[in-house]
Amino acid sequence: MEHFIETIGRNMFAIFGVMALVGALLMIGSRSAIHSVLGFLFAMLNIAGCFLALEAEFLGVAQILVYAGGIVVLFLFVVMLVEMSKKKEGEVFQLQSRYAVVAVAGGAALFLAVFRKAIFGAPSPEALVLRPELAKGLDVAHQNAQAVSRGLFADYLLPFEILSVILLVALVGAVVLAKTERV
Amino acid sequence: MVSLNAVLLISFLLFSIGIAGVLIRRNALIVLMCVELMLNAANLNFIAFARHSGSVSGQAFALLVMGFAAAEVAVGLALVVALYRKRDTVQVDDINLLKG
Numbered sequence: 001m002e003h004f005i006e007t008i009g010r011n012m013f014a015i016f017g018v019m020a021l022v023g024a025l026l027m028i029g030s031r032s033a034i035h036s037v038l039g040f041l042f043a044m045l046n047i048a049g050c051f052l053a054l055e056a057e058f059l060g061v062a063q064i065l066v067y068a069g070g071i072v073v074l075f076l077f078v079v080m081l082v083e084m085s086k087k088k089e090g091e092v093f094q095l096q097s098r099y100a101v102v103a104v105a106g107g108a109a110l111f112l113a114v115f116r117k118a119i120f121g122a123p124s125p126e127a128l129v130l131r132p133e134l135a136k137g138l139d140v141a142h143q144n145a146q147a148v149s150r151g152l153f154a155d156y157l158l159p160f161e162i163l164s165v166i167l168l169v170a171l172v173g174a175v176v177l178a179k180t181e182r183v
Numbered sequence: 184m185v186s187l188n189a190v191l192l193i194s195f196l197l198f199s200i201g202i203a204g205v206l207i208r209r210n211a212l213i214v215l216m217c218v219e220l221m222l223n224a225a226n227l228n229f230i231a232f233a234r235h236s237g238s239v240s241g242q243a244f245a246l247l248v249m250g251f252a253a254a255e256v257a258v259g260l261a262l263v264v265a266l267y268r269k270r271d272t273v274q275v276d277d278i279n280l281l282k283g
Contacts, residue, residue, distance in 0.1 A: 013185040013189060013190070013193075014189060017189070017190075017193035018193075020193070020197060021193070021196055021197065021200065024197055024200040024201070024204075024220055025200060027204065027213070027216060027217070027220070028200060028203060028204035028207065028208060028213070028217065033210055033212060033213065036210075036212075036213050036216065037212075037216070040216045040219070040220070043197075043220065043223075044223065047197075047223050047226075047227060050190075050193070050227060051227075051230055053185060054185060054190065054230050054231060054234050055234065056230045056233070056234070056242050056245070058242070058246075059226075059230060059242055059245055059246060059249075062246065062249060063226075063249070066249050066252075066253060067219075070253065071219065071252070071253065071256050074256060074257075074260060075212060075215075075216065075256075075260070078212060078260050078263060078264060079212055081264065081267075082212070082263065082264070082267045082273050083212075083273075091209065092208070092209060092210070093207050093208065093209065094206070094207055094208070094209050094275075094276060095276070096206070096207075097206075097207040100203065100206035100207050101203055101206075101207065103206075104199055104202050104203040104206065105199075107199075107202075108195070108196075108199045111195065112195075120188055128233070128234070128237055128238070128239055128242075129237045129238070129239075130239055140239075144242075147239050147242075148239060148242045148243055148246065150239075151239035151240060151242070151243045152243040152246065155240065155243070156240070156243045156244070156247070159244075159247055160247065163247050163250045163251065166250075166251065166254050167250060167253070167254050169254075170253075170254035170255070170257045170258050171257065173257075173258050173261070174257040174258050174260070174261035175261075177258070177261035177262055177264075177265045178260075178261040178264045178265060180268070
């Protein structure tokens, strides 16, 4: 039993990754839009688990908050607003589905063939480090949120500020697009 | 210990599923979700490379990508709602005004 639990603990990433793939397949395969959203939610939660397995604790929790807490709820709202009211959709998949699947599978095979060294090579993981002046008084390996914030607010302050402007523009744009003609 | 290869493989498969979904689904909402899935695959790669090069930049950028994804979803869903008001459909192949 202990051996079993230990095996699971060592393969946490693979388990979460495979479950994320299952969720993604459910998302693109199910006929009902609600089921698709639930598959999306399942995939996002499992990707958060992958982040945790990769020792990015802050990002794992942020993933759960942003996706499961915000984006999935937004999608559910719009699905219920749009889908439920009118007639059922007839065909779920596009006419060119067969060719699209073949093309994606072919592209994936080509990609794997070209990058098989990068994907199946064997690099070793390294511990996270910061510039010495940033890492002062911080245990970088064990304080993930603090390490990320010091990197973000020192080296990447400008992208961060630009992101805040983009979020503002998106907010205004979404309101303008979604509001009705007559006010 | 997670090897970089496993992460690259998973994120590659997630990205492929995302592309396939964008190409085969007719519902614009599901197309948007597939785009989100592809962004997440890219995030997974960012974090894997951050971990395997020992730099914190990858995690910082993954956080920024998450913010962009949120902005994109807001605008995309507003477009879908506006489209539904105007054309009464969210099926992408019913929206063919620019088709010759």
